[in-house]
Amino acid sequence: MKQDYKLLIVATIGVGGAFLVPALLGEYWLGFILALIGSAIFLGMVYRFGSSRFKKENSKKTTLTFFSLLIVSSSLIFAFDYYKANFQKELLREIRVTIDTGVIQSEIRTELLEVFREYQLSSKQENASIVQLATDFFGKRLVEANKLKPENEDLEKDFTFLFQENSDVDSFSIYSIAEHSKSWDKKFENRNGSVGKLQTKTTVSKGGVSHEREN
Amino acid sequence: MKEKTNNWLPWLSALLIGIIIAALLTFISSSLSLSRTSAMLIPNSVPSNQLVWISTIESINEFSGENSQSHFYKGALVGITISIILMFVIIPFIYVKGTLQSEDKENPSPLWYVGSAFMLMITILPVIIGSLSIYRYQNVEERSVFSRTQDNMRLELMDVSFTAAEQILELDDISKLSGVSAEILGQLKSSEYQFMLVTNPADSSIAITISSEEIKDFKTTTTIKPYSEEIFTYNRSF
Numbered sequence: 001m002k003q004d005y006k007l008l009i010v011a012t013i014g015v016g017g018a019f020l021v022p023a024l025l026g027e028y029w030l031g032f033i034l035a036l037i038g039s040a041i042f043l044g045m046v047y048r049f050g051s052s053r054f055k056k057e058n059s060k061k062t063t064l065t066f067f068s069l070l071i072v073s074s075s076l077i078f079a080f081d082y083y084k085a086n087f088q089k090e091l092l093r094e095i096r097v098t099i100d101t102g103v104i105q106s107e108i109r110t111e112l113l114e115v116f117r118e119y120q121l122s123s124k125q126e127n128a129s130i131v132q133l134a135t136d137f138f139g140k141r142l143v144e145a146n147k148l149k150p151e152n153e154d155l156e157k158d159f160t161f162l163f164q165e166n167s168d169v170d171s172f173s174i175y176s177i178a179e180h181s182k183s184w185d186k187k188f189e190n191r192n193g194s195v196g197k198l199q200t201k202t203t204v205s206k207g208g209v210s211h212e213r214e215n
Numbered sequence: 216m217k218e219k220t221n222n223w224l225p226w227l228s229a230l231l232i233g234i235i236i237a238a239l240l241t242f243i244s245s246s247l248s249l250s251r252t253s254a255m256l257i258p259n260s261v262p263s264n265q266l267v268w269i270s271t272i273e274s275i276n277e278f279s280g281e282n283s284q285s286h287f288y289k290g291a292l293v294g295i296t297i298s299i300i301l302m303f304v305i306i307p308f309i310y311v312k313g314t315l316q317s318e319d320k321e322n323p324s325p326l327w328y329v330g331s332a333f334m335l336m337i338t339i340l341p342v343i344i345g346s347l348s349i350y351r352y353q354n355v356e357e358r359s360v361f362s363r364t365q366d367n368m369r370l371e372l373m374d375v376s377f378t379a380a381e382q383i384l385e386l387d388d389i390s391k392l393s394g395v396s397a398e399i400l401g402q403l404k405s406s407e408y409q410f411m412l413v414t415n416p417a418d419s420s421i422a423i424t425i426s427s428e429e430i431k432d433f434k435t436t437t438t439i440k441p442y443s444e445e446i447f448t449y450n451r452s453f
Contacts, residue, residue, distance in 0.1 A: 028292065042303065056318055069338045088267075101370060
C-alpha cells in the first residue's frame with residue numbers, strides 16, 4: 001500500500017479515536033480539542049506531502065490557505081460553541097434553582113407561616129406550643145423517617161421534605177431538598193442521602209418563620 | 216483575459232458543486248422526518264454545533280430530571296466522529312490528491328472537483344454559520360439578562376412579602392399597620408429595586424409592588440392578607 005494511503009488510514013483512526021474515546025466517557029469537548037490537535041498534525045503532514053510534489057507555487061499557497069482557514073475557523077467556532085453550551089447549561093440550572101426556590105417558598109414557607117398564624121391567634125392561651133401546633137397542622141402528612149408528604153402530591157417526584165421537631169426550643173423545621181437543582185457545593189451531603197442538591201431549611205418558632213438556603 | 220477566465224472557471228464550478236451539496240444536505244436534514252439520532256448522522260460542516268446540540272439535550276434532561284438518552288447520545292457521537300473524519304482527514308486528503316493529479320493536465324481531474332467542492336464547503340460554511348450564530352446569540356444573552364432580573368425581582372418580592380406577613384401577624388393593634396410598612400421600607404433601602412407599599416387597615420392587608428429601572432414597564436405586586444385563607448396573591452404587569 002502506498003505511504004499516503006497508510007497515512008490516511010492512521011489519521012482516520014487517530015483523529016476519530018481522539019474524539020470518540022473521551023466522548024464516550026462523557027468528555028466530548030475534550031475529545032473535540034484532541035481531534036483538532038490531531039487534525040492539525042495530519043494537515044501539516046498532508047501539506048508537506050503535497051508541497052514536496054506540487055509543481056505550481058499556486059497549489060502550495062491555496063492548500064496552505066485552505067488548511068489554515070479550516071483549523072483557525074474550526075477552533076474559533078469551537079471556542080464560541082463551548083462558551084455558548086456552558087452558558088446555556090448554567091442558565092438552565094439557574095432557572096431550575098429559581099423555580100424550585102419559589103416552589104419551596106410558596107408551599108413550605110407559606111404552610112409554616114400558617115402555623116405561626118395559628119400560634120399568634122392562640123398565643124393568649126396558656127401552654128401554646130409551636131411543635132404541637134405544627135404536628136396538628138400537618139397531621140397524617142408527617143410520615144415515617146421524618147418525611148413530610150407535600151400537600152400537592154406532584155411535588156414528590158421533584159422534592160424531598162424532611163421535618164425536625166425541636167421540643168427543647170419549641171421550634172419546628174422543614175428541610176426541603178430539590179432533586180433536580182444542583183447547587184453551590186457539589187459535595188454537600190443532603191439530609192436525604194443525595195449529594196450536591198439545593199437544600200433549604202424553614203423553621204417556625206415563637207419568634208416567627210425563618211427561611212435559609214443551606215446549599 | 217481568456218486565460219484568467221480559464222483559471223477561475225474550475226473554481227466557480229467547484230463552488231457551484233459545493234453549494235448544491237450543501238443545499239442537498241440541508242434539504243435532507245430539514246425536510247425529511249428523521250429521528251434525532253438519524254439527523255445527527257448526517258455530516259455537518261460545523262461539528263461543534265452538533266456538540267452544542269448534545270449539550271442542550273443533556274441540560275434539558277438535567278432540568279427536567281430525565282436520564283434516558285444514552286441511545287441517542289451514542290448515535291450522535293458516532294455521527295460527529297464521521298463529520299470530524301470527513302472534514303479534517305478525508306476531504307483535505309482528496310483535495311491534495313486531486314490537485315496533484317491535475318497539475319499536468321489542461322482540465323482538472325474529477326477528483327479535484329470533488330475535493331475542491333467539499334474543501335470550499337467546509338471552509339466557507341463554518342464562517343457563515345459561525346457569524347450568524349454569534350449574531351443570534353447576542354439577542355439570547357440580552358433576553359436572559361432580562362428574565363434573570365425578573366426572577367430576582369420576584370424572589371426578592373416574595374421574601375419581603377413573607378416578612379411583611381409575619382410582622383402583621385405580630386401586631387396587637389391593626390392601627391399600627393402603617394408602622395409595619397415604614398419598617399419594611401427602611402429595610403429595603405439597600406435593595407437595587409424600587410418598592411411601593413400600600414396598606415389597607417380595613418382588611419389588614421398590604422400590597423407591595425416591585426419595579427426596576429433596568430426593565431421599564433415591568434411591575435409585579437403581591438397583596439398580603441395574613442388572616443385570609445390565601446395569604447398571598449400575585450399580580451404582574453408589563
